Amino acid sequence: MIPIARPILGEDEVAAVREVLASGMLAQGPKVEAFEKAFAKDLGRKHAIAVTNGTAALHVALLAHGIGPGQEVVIPPLTFFATASTVLLCGAKPVFVDIDRSSYNMDPTKLASVITRKTAAVMPVHLYGQTAEMDPILAAARDRGIPVIEDAAQAAGAEYHGKKAGNLGDTACFSFYATKNMTTGEGGMIVTDDDRIAEKARLFRHHGQPAKYEHILVGFNYRMTDIMAAIGLAQLAKLDGWVKQRRANARALSKGLDGIEGLVPPSEGNWMVHSYYQYIVRREEPFPRSREEIVQDLTEDGIGCRPSYPMPLYKQKALRDLKIRGRCPVADEVIPGLFELPVHPGVGPAEVERIVAAVEELARTD
Numbered sequence: 351m352i353p354i355a356r357p358i359l360g361e362d363e364v365a366a367v368r369e370v371l372a373s374g375m376l377a378q379g380p381k382v383e384a385f386e387k388a389f390a391k392d393l394g395r396k397h398a399i400a401v402t403n404g405t406a407a408l409h410v411a412l413l414a415h416g417i418g419p420g421q422e423v424v425i426p427p428l429t430f431f432a433t434a435s436t437v438l439l440c441g442a443k444p445v446f447v448d449i450d451r452s453s454y455n456m457d458p459t460k461l462a463s464v465i466t467r468k469t470a471a472v473m474p475v476h477l478y479g480q481t482a483e484m485d486p487i488l489a490a491a492r493d494r495g496i497p498v499i500e501d502a503a504q505a506a507g508a509e510y511h512g513k514k515a516g517n518l519g520d521t522a523c524f525s526f527y528a529t530k531n532m533t534t535g536e537g538g539m540i541v542t543d544d545d546r547i548a549e550k551a552r553l554f555r556h557h558g559q560p561a562k563y564e565h566i567l568v569g570f571n572y573r574m575t576d577i578m579a580a581i582g583l584a585q586l587a588k589l590d591g592w593v594k595q596r597r598a599n600a601r602a603l604s605k606g607l608d609g610i611e612g613l614v615p616p617s618e619g620n621w622m623v624h625s626y627y628q629y630i631v632r633r634e635e636p637f638p639r640s641r642e643e644i645v646q647d648l649t650e651d652g653i654g655c656r657p658s659y660p661m662p663l664y665k666q667k668a669l670r671d672l673k674i675r676g677r678c679p680v681a682d683e684v685i686p687g688l689f690e691l692p693v694h695p696g697v698g699p700a701e702v703e704r705i706v707a708a709v710e711e712l713a714r715t716d
């Protein structure tokens with residue numbers, strides 16, 4: 351079986367965890383501080399605040415930006431649920447802007463049409479490991495004095511015009527879930543250059559405590575452990591190399607799939623470095639198998655393959671029940687054709703060949 355994702359954990363991570371266990375300091379401590387410093391430095395950001403997961407990172411970042419009831423946050427509809435749920439958890443309303451047909455990211459040309467007097471933030475997602483088209487998004491938001499929060503959960507190691515994902519908007523959030531380009535098992539990080547936002551984020555993470563048993567706002571326990579941070583430090587040192595391997599695999603897959611009628615490999619803007627968290631192919635007519643048949647046949651062949659997100663978020667029951675609506679015709683049209691193939695660094699040239707051969711076989715009509 352070629353799995354769809356596989357974390358790479360080796361001796362470095364084992365040694366790092368062993369050291370923390372031997373120290374007896376398991377909760378947030380010196381390793382978290384070191385991980386935050388290293389992560390901020392890697393991105394060129396002033397502050398990094400480590401939290402329990404990417405959802406907590408989004409929640410805290412939104413709260414730190416003052417997002418609350420009566421306000422709207424603009425997000426794309428093709429993303430993981432947490433992009434919308436964290437807006438709702440703040441008491442605000444997610445407003446959907448359609449996606450671009452080739453990058454699957456927020457379409458900046460449609461952004462102005464959904465911005466209202468209530469818009470308090472724009473939150474583009476760097477989907478599948480490629481950044482959103484940030485320059486026009488930032489221009490549209492900054493013209494109106496609206497902050498931009500990057501959902502960079504999937505984009506560790508990606509770049510845009512020579513700058514790293516996470517260093518493009520006012521604040522950015524990462525996830526270190528087990529399948530991500532770098533992992534701490536679960537885990538998340540908020541990054542910003544704004545001292546005030548960083549201070550608020552630290553307070554929300556830690557029950558609003560600037561000092562022990564002094565609570566100046568109602569926050570959470572969203573603290574990362576030193577065990578997670580030690581793994582994160584070991585992983586961060588290897589991130590760039592892994593992204594190179596993901597990109598080499600993506601190039602080889604795209605070369606193999608190029609020219610198969612009815613399959614559209616992922617596109618990469620020439621000012622982007624796609625970090626290929628996921629390698630997403632779009633099935634179109636006249637491909638002779640349905641997306642569901644492709645997924646089933648490849649899985650039976652021992653090739654990890656799965657559909658991407660099943661529907662735009664506004665069609666999920668949780669949002670329908672809350673009367674959160676959206677109208678994004680491009681998302682509606684492309685989502686049913688999207689499926690994912692393995693691209694992680696555990697995939698080698700022989701596996702790429704096997705994947706391409708299996709897809710070619712599905713494309714045969716004789």
Ligand SMILES: Cc1ncc(COP(=O)(O)O)c(C=O)c1O
Nearest residue numbers: 403404405430432503525526527
């Ligand atoms: C785009 C996006 N946002 C947010 C999250 C939430 O991150 P986590 O699973 O670490 O809570 C994810 C996680 O998969 C994600 O893909």
